[in-house]
Amino acid sequence: NAGVMQNPRHLVRRRGQEARLRCSPMKGHSHVYWYRQLPEEGLKFMVYLQKENIIDESGMPKERFSAEFPKEGPSILRIQQVVRGDSAAYFCASSRGTGTKNIQYFGAGTRLSVL
Amino acid sequence: GDSVTQMEGPVTLSEEAFLTINCTYTATGYPSLFWYVQYPGEGLQLLLKATKADDKGSNKGFEATYRKETTSFHLEKGSVQVSDSAVYFCALLNAGGTSYGKLTFGQGTILTVHP
Numbered sequence: 001n002a003g004v005m006q007n008p009r010h011l012v013r014r015r016g017q018e019a020r021l022r023c024s025p026m027k028g029h030s031h032v033y034w035y036r037q038l039p040e041e042g043l044k045f046m047v048y049l050q051k052e053n054i055i056d057e058s059g060m061p062k063e064r065f066s067a068e069f070p071k072e073g074p075s076i077l078r079i080q081q082v083v084r085g086d087s088a089a090y091f092c093a094s095s096r097g098t099g100t101k102n103i104q105y106f107g108a109g110t111r112l113s114v115l
Numbered sequence: 116g117d118s119v120t121q122m123e124g125p126v127t128l129s130e131e132a133f134l135t136i137n138c139t140y141t142a143t144g145y146p147s148l149f150w151y152v153q154y155p156g157e158g159l160q161l162l163l164k165a166t167k168a169d170d171k172g173s174n175k176g177f178e179a180t181y182r183k184e185t186t187s188f189h190l191e192k193g194s195v196q197v198s199d200s201a202v203y204f205c206a207l208l209n210a211g212g213t214s215y216g217k218l219t220f221g222q223g224t225i226l227t228v229h230p
């Protein structure tokens with residue numbers, strides 16, 4: 001039973017480059033959530049997606065950030081023109097459904113460093 | 116909006132000591148409550164959960180009881196081990212209103228257990 005898979009584990013980008021973070025949910029899970037963890041802080045919600053749909057993006061910065069969860073393939077969190085303040089750990093979680101089925105399981109995260 | 120407040124850390128204990136990490140929350144409706152644990156360099160692992168008032172979640176010797184009257188979900192363990200050293204996060208899930216399925220996290224409590 002593979003858990004939530006995220007890659008890469010570590011990503012280094014220079015300012016102005018693009019960062020693409022991938023997340024494959026657990027088998028049987030169709031709900032994906034992205035969270036960001038800044039140094040010395042807790043996790044902050046970014047976006048919630050189901051297959052091909054964005055359900056809640058209230059935590060996403062208005063510019064440079066986007067997310068998708070296509071019908072086939074992993075969910076992608078994309079950060080364009082990265083800045084140093086984007087350096088953080090980005091975690092993906094997945095769940096089987098909503099309500100009582102919304103038990104979220106987390107991946108190991110992608111640690112983004114912007115030089 | 117929803118919020119979670121954890122006791123400030125870090126917490127340092129000797130092996131076999133009793134552990135309490137306080138967690139209180141503010142939320143409308145009837146949220147589900149969770150404790151997650153994060154070991155160094157890893158993602159979050161679900162430790163235990165409770166979905167309604169007076170429920171007790173338990174796992175690996177850890178326990179927490181959902182107290183609606185005091186809006187609390189304190190984490191306890193009778194005898195900690197060195198291997199329990201990690202960061203502990205309290206979180207709530209409020210599926211009502213516009214919260215959909217996102218988890219709201221506390222700031223995390225660093226626990227260090229010495230032999």
